[in-house]
Every structure is written in structure tokens, then in C-alpha cells.
Amino acid sequence: MLVVLNGERVEIAARNLTALLSEKDYEHTNLAIAVNQRVVPRTAWSDTTLNSGDQIEIITPRQGG
Amino acid sequence: MLAFYGKQFSSRLLLGTARYPSPTIMQEAIRASGAEVVTVSLRRESAGGRIGNAFWDLIRDLNVTVLPNTAGCHTVQEAVTTAQLARELFGTPWVKLEVIGDDETLQPDPIGLVEAAGILIRTDLRSSPIAPKTSLSRCDYAKSVAR
Numbered sequence: 001m002l003v004v005l006n007g008e009r010v011e012i013a014a015r016n017l018t019a020l021l022s023e024k025d026y027e028h029t030n031l032a033i034a035v036n037q038r039v040v041p042r043t044a045w046s047d048t049t050l051n052s053g054d055q056i057e058i059i060t061p062r063q064g065g
Numbered sequence: 066m067l068a069f070y071g072k073q074f075s076s077r078l079l080l081g082t083a084r085y086p087s088p089t090i091m092q093e094a095i096r097a098s099g100a101e102v103v104t105v106s107l108r109r110e111s112a113g114g115r116i117g118n119a120f121w122d123l124i125r126d127l128n129v130t131v132l133p134n135t136a137g138c139h140t141v142q143e144a145v146t147t148a149q150l151a152r153e154l155f156g157t158p159w160v161k162l163e164v165i166g167d168d169e170t171l172q173p174d175p176i177g178l179v180e181a182a183g184i185l186i187r188t189d190l191r192s193s194p195i196a197p198k199t200s201l202s203r204c205d206y207a208k209s210v211a212r
Contacts, residue, residue, distance in 0.1 A: 006109040006110070006111060007109065026110070027115060027118060029118060030117050030118050030121045030154065031110065031117070031154070032107070032150040032151070032153040032154035033150075034146050034149075034150055037142060037146045038146075039146065039149045039150055039152075039153050041153060042153070057109065057146070057150070058109065058110050059107045059108060059109055059110060059117075059147075059150055059154070060107070060108065060110040060116065060117020060118070060120075060121070060154075061105050061106070061107065061117050061120055061121045061124065061133075061154065061155070062105065062106045062107065062108040062116070062117060062120055063081075063082040063083040063084075063085075063091070063105070063106060063120060064081060064082060064083050064104055064105050064106020064107075064134050064136050065081030065082070065083045065084075065104055065106075065134070065136070
């Protein structure tokens with residue numbers, strides 16, 4: 001299905017966030033995720049079902065002022 | 066002595082973590098400064114999390130208090146979501162709140178800032194709004210937001 005991942009439209013096979021991280025080769029540490037502008041706690045990643053058209057943001061810490 | 070939300074610091078210096086020539090120099094500069102609070106940012110991660118992991122390891126080694134910011138956010142919704150992501154990621158209710166009003170000068174959007182701060186305060190996030198210079202001090206400004 002087609003989702004928007006970090007601003008880019010991508011085709012994914014994953015049906016939940018944990019599967020998506022594996023599919024896209026993310027390490028599971030130091031990440032936070034929002035789906036459709038709602039933050040999904042780490043404990044809910046595997047229970048969060050993804051749907052076509054979802055907007056997913058995966059963010060990590062970076063240098064900033 | 067500096068106090069934020071009941072937490073006391075011996076240094077009044079808050080340091081950013083951007084634009085150092087190298088990660089090593091960043092660490093050395095923060096240590097040499099004596100700053101106990103450093104600001105960090107959040108970015109979309111496209112490298113499997115490895116870039117963020119490397120940076121975060123450096124910050125953790127410093128044993129300082131982290132103040133996440135919402136740099137790069139242009140709307141209230143973006144800033145609120147980023148602040149909530151920061152709470153999830155860093156485990157802190159603190160946020161240095163920024164809503165950009167002008168791309169060229171990076172002047173804040175004060176109206177958006179007030180709206181975002183109001184939303185965050187209601188969800189128990191503790192924001193430090195970055196506002197343009199006005200007749201209000203930042204402290205008074207933050208209090209006005211909290212009301």
C-alpha cells in the first residue's frame with residue numbers, strides 16, 4: 001500500500017509500525033514516530049495498524065540550537 | 066543559580082549543539098563551557114536511525130539536561146507534534162518552542178507561538194517560547210502564555 005513516509009510517497013508491505021521499521025531497515029533505538037500527526041508510543045508500535053494514505057513521521061535526535 | 070520548573074542549575078548558560086566543526090569539538094566545547102543544559106533538535110531520519118544514534122550517544126556522554134527544540138516548524142500543528150515527539154524520544158516535558166513566521170529572517174510567529182504553547186501546557190509540556198523582543202520579558206511572556 002501507498003503511505004507518506006517522512007514526506008515521501010512510498011509503497012510498503014508492512015501492516016504495522018514495527019514491521020515498517022524492519023522493512024525500511026531502521027534500528028529501533030532513539031526513534032519517535034507520529035502517524036497522521038499523532039505520536040505513537042513505542043509500546044504501541046506493534047499494535048498500530050497502518051492504512052493506505054497514512055502520513056508517517058520517523059524522527060531522531062540531531063544537532064540544533 | 067538558575068531554576069527552570071523547579072530544577073536548579075549552577076550555570077546560567079544554555080548551549081546549542083549545531084554548527085560545531087566536529088562532534089569531538091562539540092563535546093569539548095560543552096564540557097569547557099560548564100553549561101548544564103543543551104538544546105537539541107529533531108529531524109526526519111532516513112538512514113535507518115544510525116545518524117541520530119551516533120549524535121545521541123555523544124550527548125548522553127555529557128550527562129547534561131537536554132532541551133529539545135521545535136526548530137523548522139512553520140505551523141502550530143507541526144510545532145505541537147514535534148514537541149510531543151520530543152517528549153516521547155527524550156523522556157522530558159521540556160521544550161524550546163519555536164514557530165517560524167518568516168523563512169528569510171527566521172523571525173518567530175508570535176501568534177502561532179502563543180497558540181502552540183497553550184496547547185502544550187494543557188498537555189503538561191513545559192515550554193520556553195522563543196518570542197521576538199517586545200516590552201514583555203520572556204518570563205512575563207511565558208506567564209502570559211500559561212494563563
